[in-house]
Amino acid sequence: MSKQKIKVVISDLDGTLLNSDHTISDYTKSVFQELHKQNYLIIVATGRHHMDAMAIINTLGFPVYLVTSNGARIHSPQKELLYSFDMNGDSVKSVLALDIDPEITTVLFKETVWQTSKNNSKLNAFQKDLAYPPQVVNFAELEDFNAIKIFFTHDNHQKLVDLKEKILESHLDVFSHAFSLPICLEFMDKSVDKSVAISKILEKEGFSFEEAITFGDGFNDEKMLTSAGIGLIMGNAPENLKEKLHHLQVISTNNEDGVASYLSLNLENIGKKHKKTKA
Template sequence: MYKAVITDLDGTLLNSKHEISDYSKKIIKKIIDKGIKFIIATGRHHKDAMCFKEQLGADSFLISANGSVVHDYKNNPVINNTIPENYAEYFLNLDLEEEIMQNVYTFDKWYVNVDVPEVNEFHKESGFAPNVVELRKIRKDNISKFAYICRDSRVLDELEAKLKKDKDIADKIDITASLDVCLEIMGKGVSKGKAISQILEKEGISLEETIAFGDGLNDKEMLELVGKGLIMGNASEKLKEALPNNEVIGTSDEDSEAKYLEKIFL
């Protein structure tokens, strides 16, 4: 029997309205009451994701910013991986196509170069909103993650190829496309998978005793590592192609994670 459940949020536990359904809340509460560890692992900022941990009553760790930041049971930070200042400065001064929305996470703040109302819809539950600023002027010593969002995935594909072609950048920075329309930058070696490995070791739970759910390429490492890694039906095709042997379940709008958990635990 599995002792821990790891879940992504957007496109996985959250439906297309960016909410946890009442059904999912009920099933997860029952699982937590059985003593199963329930851990959120998200690309969101911890101040954004904390509201979902509270909604679930999840008395466990919270992994945010793709593993850059981890909070413990009492919501105290135990990991805070930042991007080295010289690389942070490189990305803050990077020339980008006009249609790209640039996001910067520091430990306390979320900064953007332009306000995009539809992006804010993702964060209505938490009320955590970005600050629109001139990004080149912000501090460079406390940045957890950069995220580039663009409706045209080809623009981000070109940006990703350009960054990976620079050997210095590729050797020192981790680059992942969490979605086709979102490219994310973290410090080298930072991932949800690494954070999960560190947490489970502290908890005395093996990776084989863990089940995980995800939908984006930023979930790839954790879905590979755990005993059972489930891919959502609405997941990125790139993720499905990267993990052809992983089981694909239904969509987030069908409460497929909760249904799967109900079947195996309850």
């Protein structure tokens, strides 16, 4: 795929556009502002909730398309809701009725709040201003199980793998799932995926995946990485993702401004103004 044919830039947030402080560096902002001036279509696709993600992308200084909750929501650059798909409440209830290790933090993404089984300081650190507030609840007493996404986190990856297998035993045809990080397991409706949502945007704007370059670091990025004309894996991505997508190039890490560095070196008219390190 010729880099000269790239018209669309698509990026994940955590572990990709964001550094380990969960912020976008000034250098990355400057490169993306130049992309915007050069009329590239820019799409941010994240597992985060839209309220949380909007607070972050506002710091870019210009409007972008936003895909959130791994594809369950699409917002236009004008922040208009273009697409919305929720999980089936009865299916969510049946998952939460399983014998889930109490050490695992369980989260339901709702429209204006995320309901969690316990306060998790590591999870709270992903938000700088808590634009999307947490609410500690007892799921055994919950009445409304409609949700955008179910999220589980634990420092022990194997505990999450075991939970994934338990849930899929009876929900294989209902949910899709992904490890956005080794410590983060996410379940969505079967029809939801970042790549599906991105396709809707590309069709609306008259582009194809072949004209897109994508950046990601998690298994929830897999389909968008493999669908694009150029798919690039972050240096900080899990080794098993790099091995699975061994045909894709691995670039610098998120803490090295890997996305912006690659773009400045490889996209015409961007690098002339924004030189940094080799990606």
